[in-house]
Amino acid sequence: MKNYIISNSKLTEDSFETIKNFYLNDDPAHDWLHIQRLLKQGIDFGTHLGASLSILLPAILIHDIINIPKGSRLRSKASLLSANKTKELLGKTDYTDKEIESIAQVVLEHSYSANLPATSLESEILQDIDKLDAMGAIGVMRWAATSAKMKSKFYDEDNPWAEGRELNDFQFALDHFETKLLKLEGRLNTEIAKKEGQKRLQFFYEFLSQLKAEI
């Protein structure tokens, strides 16, 4: 995939490797595998929709480069910090200042919590593929792993399905389906992502239904 990305963008081997090194962390929800899945789907959707891969691909690579743990009050600033890093990361490539600005804007707009409108097709795609990666089977894996990292309980032992109580997804991981995960599909931009999103939402419901039978 590296060669494909380099030949479809103005990234150099060096800039690619520099960016990759930022993702050698142990956060299973924002690691290099996450970036790889988004690159794969970004190439697929971007090609289908006629997006500029040379803008989209570096934006995907950079979007989570500053990773702030869930629960930190700086969390909502992560996409801004990542966007600010774009100039430094692409400074030694052939990208023009204007292109770098476009890429930084795509990075900035990806944030779920910032909830900014997408101002370009490339931004619509990054928003979509980032949401899709939080859904379906991979979404369940990332959710459960993040719950372990945050040391939250899987669910409220007395009231797993939060009947008649306020949702608290920091304390109980299962509440996160209601606070965020089940809403993602309704916020997708592009038709191709919506089609995929419906499958992944369907899997969420299968997972929750199976879980209900087990606990």
Place this chain on the structure above:
Amino acid sequence: MKNYIISNSKLTEDSFETIKNFYLNDDPAHDWLHIQRLLKQGIDFGTHLGASLSILLPAILIHDIINIPKGSRLRSKASLLSANKTKELLGKTDYTDKEIESIAQVVLEHSYSANLPATSLESEILQDIDKLDAMGAIGVMRWAATSAKMKSKFYDEDNPWAEGRELNDFQFALDHFETKLLKLEGRLNTEIAKKEGQKRLQFFYEFLSQLKAEI
């Protein structure tokens, strides 16, 4: 559930609370929620099969009381250490020495890695419900969370499905389905557990099939 357990065993309020306190950890795969799920299913299966709840229930409560992290060389000794703890935990109850010995034996035999044959119906049930809790939707959650705790990668980026390479479930979480999780159903003892195990195995296949479509 606490009242039901105390009235169907010789546990006292004190011994119950002492045991519960051992599970106030942040291991999402072996916490108090795990014990609660096993108690619920143990009561169900035990009643259906005519097991002695007064032996089975304390065995469930005690079975993971000494929790040794995955990867530690002492891990295979956990069930022996938990069994040894039985006398101390039940010493101030009305359990006879013979009963305590039976309970300790059920605890000892539960271990998957020790792979001991179940020498009583209660032991067959604990082996079964412990395996079932590693399967299905809850199995997926415990597996992904344990992967995060062990800081392993979800999968091998170059070869997720381990085609033509040796399995390594310490490095790649996904390999754990082949090394262990998909084999659990074939090692269940009782008919009632096998019936439930087939549903949970089916969910595993749905999960893996969905994941294959996503990565």
